[in-house]
Amino acid sequence: MFTITRLENPPPESIKNQIMQMVVDYVTDIGMAGILPSNPLYPLYQYGVGFEVNRYQEAMDGSLGLSVELVLALDAEDPATVVGFLLYLPYEDDPQACAVAYMAVLASRRRQGVARGMLAAMLARYPHAELACFASKVPCFEALGFQVLGARGPQVLMNSHSRSSDGRLAVLDVEPIYRSEQVQQIHAYLLNRHGRRAMIDAEKSRDRNLDRLARQADALVAERLGEGALNADRRPLRLVQAPGTEV
Numbered sequence: 001m002f003t004i005t006r007l008e009n010p011p012p013e014s015i016k017n018q019i020m021q022m023v024v025d026y027v028t029d030i031g032m033a034g035i036l037p038s039n040p041l042y043p044l045y046q047y048g049v050g051f052e053v054n055r056y057q058e059a060m061d062g063s064l065g066l067s068v069e070l071v072l073a074l075d076a077e078d079p080a081t082v083v084g085f086l087l088y089l090p091y092e093d094d095p096q097a098c099a100v101a102y103m104a105v106l107a108s109r110r111r112q113g114v115a116r117g118m119l120a121a122m123l124a125r126y127p128h129a130e131l132a133c134f135a136s137k138v139p140c141f142e143a144l145g146f147q148v149l150g151a152r153g154p155q156v157l158m159n160s161h162s163r164s165s166d167g168r169l170a171v172l173d174v175e176p177i178y179r180s181e182q183v184q185q186i187h188a189y190l191l192n193r194h195g196r197r198a199m200i201d202a203e204k205s206r207d208r209n210l211d212r213l214a215r216q217a218d219a220l221v222a223e224r225l226g227e228g229a230l231n232a233d234r235r236p237l238r239l240v241q242a243p244g245t246e247v
Helices: 013-024 042-061 114-125 133-141 175-179 181-194 196-225 227-231
Strands: 004-007 067-075 080-088 095-106 127-131 147-150 155-159 167-169 237-241
Touching: 004 114, 013 042, 013 080, 013 095, 042 067, 042 080, 042 095, 042 175, 042 181, 042 237, 067 114, 080 167, 095 114, 114 127, 127 133, 133 155, 133 196, 147 175, 147 196, 155 196, 175 181, 181 196
Parallel strands: 095 127, 167 237
Antiparallel strands: 004 067, 067 080, 080 095, 127 155, 147 155
């Protein structure tokens, strides 16, 4: 059993740490790159995605000019234990809409309604919700009431409505994270450990995987919406990047 709670302010460190552990453990599933554990670049993406999620949690205090909210699923018998989290961004200019940034559930607590419960809490406040996921996850979100809108790179864009919100979505500028000294140090360590040839091969493997995921996304959208949907105007997100992320 679990309980659901929604936060509009930064969670305590004990909660942050558990969320960060889930990000590290499930970065293949929740990161847009879909990086595989067998890829030597995997630790770099663990750090990058983890840093981004942490910054979003810190931004809940309003310091970055972002609107960020968090839904937590807590173990009913041990409320200090996080079994799932859902981090989402309310739209500007549309009080009914939000977009899912990251969501994860402990592997041991899946298929128990945790994701459904967290999404229900979010939708109760923001009924017009958008998310992006890999093609393999689409049936799960369809079962939760989301509709396919189109493909966005390696992922499929889905919404609780038949279109995207017309509002603007403020997001973190993540480019500085991957240009940061910390990431460069991780890359240098991996280069020293695996060698230049292996790192070049790792980048090629990552790119092939992204191409494969993009083809799957396109194929699923074509199946659901027809071939013409791939080039149709699907009301793309109006993104506004927050001021430069200091790393």
